[in-house]
Amino acid sequence: MLFLTTRVVGQHPLLPLLRPIFTLFPLPSSCSLLPHEPISIRHPLLAALSSCRSPEEVRCLHARLVTSGLACHPFVASKLVHLLVTLPSVDSPSSNLDYADIVLWATPSPTLFTYNTLIRAHSNSPHRTVNSSLLLFRYLLRDPSRPVPNQYTFAFVLNSCCRRLEKDADEGLAVVMEAEQVRGQAARWGLGANLFVCNVVIRLYGSWGMMEEAERVFKECSARDLFSWNSLMGGYVGVGEMQRARILFGEMRKRDVVSWSTVIAGYVQEGSFMEAMELFHDMQLSGVAPNEFTLTSILTACANLVALDQGRWVHSYINRAKINLNERLLAGLIDMYAKCGEINWALKVFYEEGISKRTVWPWNAMLGGFAIHGMAGDAVDLFERMRSERIAPNKVTFISLLSACSHGSFLDEGRTYFELMKGVYGIDPEIEHYGCMVDLFGRAGLLNEAEEFISLMPISPDFIIWSALLNACRIHRNIDRAERVGRIIKELDPKQVGCQVLLANIYSRSGRWTGARDIRNEVEISGSKKTPGWSSIELSGMFHQFLVGDQSHPQAKQIYSFLDELSIKLKKAGYEPELGEVLVDIDEEDKETALSIHSEKLAIAFGLMNTEVGTVIRIVKNLRVCIDCHQATKFISKLYDREIIVRDRVRFHYFKDGFCSCKDYW
């Protein structure tokens, strides 16, 4: 028993989405009040409506509003719609949105407020495959008898465009063009320079990387507030222009937690972790309290700097300040502990807090932890548990899982999971997954298979893929192949000096000095510089970063005399320098410098000098550990009876009693 007229049905923009729901309940044919007739807020049903705490309660009450004939009064309808889409839902929010759509559609003359509320709700809904906000907006404009849009309408519609853009960059241009039209309409209604409209447009252009446009809107806006500044700055952070972002940040007269979080996240994104930490420090001095966004970024910085003390501080701050421990912050904590070498703490956090979460984030963080610790068996077990708990894996899950398999030489498992990813989970492998597989075959010594795998890839291999094979050639001392692969990389990307240096090291290790020297000369002539190597160590909350041959540290003199003593002790203990790496040092810029002053040696010496006997020394290095430093560190761990944890660009090295957890396999 539906009281629908074809006129209404034919015009409703969301009809195809709603049809299944029409049969669920009858719609009233008439209203007991006239649309313009006021309804008292003291009306018992209206009062009852206001006291509802969930959309489910609202839906129950709706039945009584329908029978009393009040449901289609414009004001009642607007309240209904608003409550349906804003109250926290105990089950499916999307069905409440469907329900709210029907209320709009059943109301004879809905108010603008109702339209606006729904346009907003649609832009927040992840369940729609089309831009239903925009459809609703067009529906509103189509008939002059409907209310005229205001600043809320335009801000909400543009926001829906913005969200689509952020969700799916492929639609970018189409979305921007649609948004341009909406913007034109806003201008026609005299709202072109409205603060709220402008702020969304700034964000929209920023999301699409059109910073000149964003800047222009920022300037042309009738007024500017904190949101305008934050949005513009966020745009620059998004396109990686941190300098401009930092200047804007400096010009802001007032900064809130979002301003700070945005610029901190920007530094973390570009890998400037120290800057992020410094800014976090400034933030605390300024009296703005960090929130879960800020702390997620800071944990990433801690993880990358191996700043365990600071990371622990963040953990206790979260508990102390009762910060909402959401899935991402939780993943950040697990990641931080794992990357600081504290896999047991990572496990503790995961089992206490993360395992109960139904999202993939904490699981991915834990898998990633196992991967860098070379714990392939645990990674496989955890993944199987994840499957049995029906947590849907994503592409990141498989990067961690495959990389764990490769570090643990789990050849069969790696193969199986790669197939599983495509076949069962329908995840198309990306370049990173292919990289893991090349690494897996390469480390296992299956160089032919690795190369064949590369030739069969549906996407063209980048230099990372080839350097995985080159690294395998290093491990398995296959010089001919290394030479060939080196040539391929050089043609593909001549700027990848690091790969050429790796090739030179392969040459010199096998005694082919001329080959090594040629490459060195070539690299020097080309003038391209490889990333300078650095190592850092945290000491009671302070970071000490060392470059190769660094003399700038206040304790430089003591460090160098300590190293002199150290090298004598090391020689006595039977250590011999790996001369191969002297000739073309993997991290050296200054060719005069010798092995003893590699950045990680400086950091280790500094750690030994400044910490109590028995303290674990934690070093982080931006590049891979060289063979000689690896050998020397093994000796140092035995000689000084210290645990030394070195995290390099790819994995962990846990030195103890003269051995390393990577079993010299990295």
Add this chain to the structure above:
DNA sequence: GTAGGGTTAG
């Protein structure tokens, strides 16, 4: 007669 926008893993 009610409302608003910005940030977060490999």
